[in-house]
Amino acid sequence: MxxxxxxxxxxxxxxxxxxxxxxxxxxxxxxxxxxxxxxxxxxxxxxxxxxxxxxxxxxxxxxxxxxxxxxxxxxxxxxxxxxxxxxxxxxxxxxxxxxxxxxxxxxxxxxxxxxxxxxxxxxxxxxxxxxxxxxxxxxxxxxxxxxxxxxxxxxxxxxxxxxxxxxxxxxxxxxxxxxxxxxxxxxxxxxxxxxxxxxxxxxxxxSLQAADVAALVPQPAANAHKYTRGVVGVRAGSAAYPGAAVLCVAGAVSGLAGMVRYVGRAAREVLAVHPEVVVGTGQVQAWVVGSGGGAAADLALAEALAEGLPVVVDADALSHVNKRLGPSAILTPHAGELARIMGVDRAKVEAEQLAHAREAARRFDSVVLLKGRRTLAAHPDGRVRISATGVPWLATAGAGDVLAGLVGSLLAGGLSPYDAASAGAWLHGAAATLASRGGPITAGAVAAAIPEAVRDLRQ
Missing domain, CATH: 3.40.50.10260 (YjeF N-terminal domain)
Structure with missing residues (x-):
């Protein structure tokens, strides 16, 4: 550390x-x-x-x-x-x-x-x-x-x-x-x-280092099954943005949770890429909401919050955050999204990232994962963890959707919101580095590299 x-x-x-x-x-x-x-x-x-x-x-x-x-x-x-x-x-x-x-x-x-x-x-x-x-x-x-x-x-x-x-x-x-x-x-x-x-x-x-993340990532017990390892639910995508659902699920099915359950309008597209996903409502330990959700993101957020479970609030769902969500929630904005929900200029957030991440965490009583070159995970009590992994090529469409799914899988696997957010950001950057190998990457390639990033931690 x-x-x-x-x-x-x-x-x-x-x-x-x-x-x-x-x-x-x-x-x-x-x-x-x-x-x-x-x-x-x-x-x-x-x-x-x-x-x-x-x-x-x-x-x-x-x-x-x-x-x-x-x-x-x-x-x-x-x-x-x-x-x-x-x-x-x-x-x-x-x-x-x-x-x-x-x-x-x-x-x-x-x-x-x-x-x-x-x-x-x-x-x-x-x-x-x-x-x-x-x-x-x-x-x-x-x-x-x-x-x-x-x-x-x-x-x-x-x-x-x-x-x-x-x-x-x-x-x-x-x-x-x-x-x-x-x-x-x-x-x-x-x-x-x-x-x-x-x-x-x-x-x-x-700032977390590899050994810290290795100690946080859930390790399956010898008698583990898919339910004991955690089920992450994904409410993402829409008719206009089905790809966001596919990418969010890609981050979630990285193997860090036992099962992924999908609820949304892009089930056909999700199953075409990830046939192991279960479609429809049912038992989950955490929800990921908002990636590509469009106009329906407010309803998806309300339904997830009504269950009282840990929830990752991403992308379109962030626009509907206007109250204290509680310490089991993780908000995953970039600077522009944080500026909108805080009512300030984006340039001000970018100039004072630490202060704004902390203020948002206090205001919404939630962990705030402010995405950027150095991603900040801010706890409502003022603690902050910085992730320094990643490469500039990670600035690509869909990468945030993958991150939301990855964080959700760690949350469903039993990590606290603060640990899930900070460890997820670190793994996301490490996977991007592996996928890039010095060249351009896509969001899907980042998701595919998550298991290798976890294996490298274990070694």
Whole structure:
């Protein structure tokens, strides 16, 4: 599990650790981790040219001490000082190791890497004009960010104004929210975590890893039968959109539940592709409602809710969510759908994904699965899990229908709504990666790859 802590939690842990260490020891740990990460990126040290962009905070000190280490390894290191007040001991160490200070306008030709030590984790979104100019002067050169790329809101993942777009971010002690939540996460590049010995509390924001999902996915007992493994009911599709029913069922029949029951107007099309599906009402443990449901989605949602069972509310059914559904419901909107049911602009949801997913979960007292490049599963109590699996090719028609069916099968198999939503999103992305193998995919191919994704977990 990757856990993302807040700035307040990190600072408290750092203060506690520094009280037990010699003065400056914690910064030296961070600087060493940063320097070795830069060396990994460069591949070699001798003759390489490194530029440090140094602000007034501790991140600037980390950059300066790391620069001193790189200089001693043979790099030509130069520092652009963006404040009249920088870490004096770090600057002295850089100069003693052969580094030098330069103006931001110094030609960037021949630079191999830039280290962003402009603003630390306590900085506000946006950058000052001199920092923007220093970044423009090194445009096109790979950037390694210290802790977080400068210019973003660390605790929310929000971007507002100029900011650094890093190729690699080297962070210390723990991940921060901005490393995991878009839009900030996209600007972090590859995130490298350096352990500096912090003792941290539990975190409300976390990202599932393969081992976590493997522990969640239901494993059939030796004496299992189709009913003990769970029956998922699907109310999806319409005369206009029968394919949505086929794809939703495809996600549900991935083998994670014992049986799929279909109720809707696309039974002929569903059975043509999935003859194992049972058509008609009957016993189920969870419902999936709304994919391609069209005008009948409101009735399908009402009928599913009337049974008092766990329910996945997708696509057209989301338009009819206007009250608290309760903690056994999972809503699966993309940003546009969430914007509509929350009564805000889509751009606002995309800019503040974490805040809006949490607010929707509280408002509807349900788990909200906000789909995107980084899909968020938000619990009504404020906890959030992020799924970082998947490939850009997953942005294809019908993929959301498959996801709804997959989540429904996990829900019918006995997982809690929060576990079903977060594990389902992870598996959906993993299946897309397997199906893609570097190229385009269809929603049906994603559904077909779900069993392989589960087998890979077991191995």
């Amino acid at each position: 990757r856990r993302a802590h807040t700035v307040e939690q990190v600072r408290a842990a750092e203060a506690e650790l520094m009280s037990r260490l010699p003065d400056g020891a914690l910064m030296q740990r961070a600087a060493a981790g940063l320097a070795y990460a830069v060396l990994d990126l460069l591949g070699s040290a001798y003759g390489r040219r490194v530029r440090l962009l140094v602000g007034s905070g501790d991140n600037g000190g980390d950059a300066l001490y790391a620069g001193a280490l790189l200089a001693r390894r043979g790099c030509a290191v130069e520092a652009v000082l963006l404040s009249d007040r920088v870490h004096e001991a770090g600057l002295a160490a850089l100069r003693a190791a052969g580094g030098r200070t330069v103006e931001a306008t110094e030609p960037a030709k021949g630079l191999d890497v830039v280290v962003d030590g402009i603003v630390g984790i306590g900085g506000r979104p946006g950058l000052r004009d001199n920092a923007v100019a220093a970044l423009q002067a090194v445009a096109g050169v790979p950037i390694v960010a210290v802790d977080v790329p400068s210019g973003m809101d660390v605790d929310t993942g929000r971007l507002d104004g100029p900011h650094v777009r890093a190729d690699v971010t080297v962070t210390f002690g723990t991940h921060k929210v901005a490393h995991l939540v878009d839009p900030a996460a996209e600007a972090c590049g590859a995130v490298h975590l350096v352990d500096i010995g912090l003792e941290l509390p539990d975190a409300d924001v976390e």
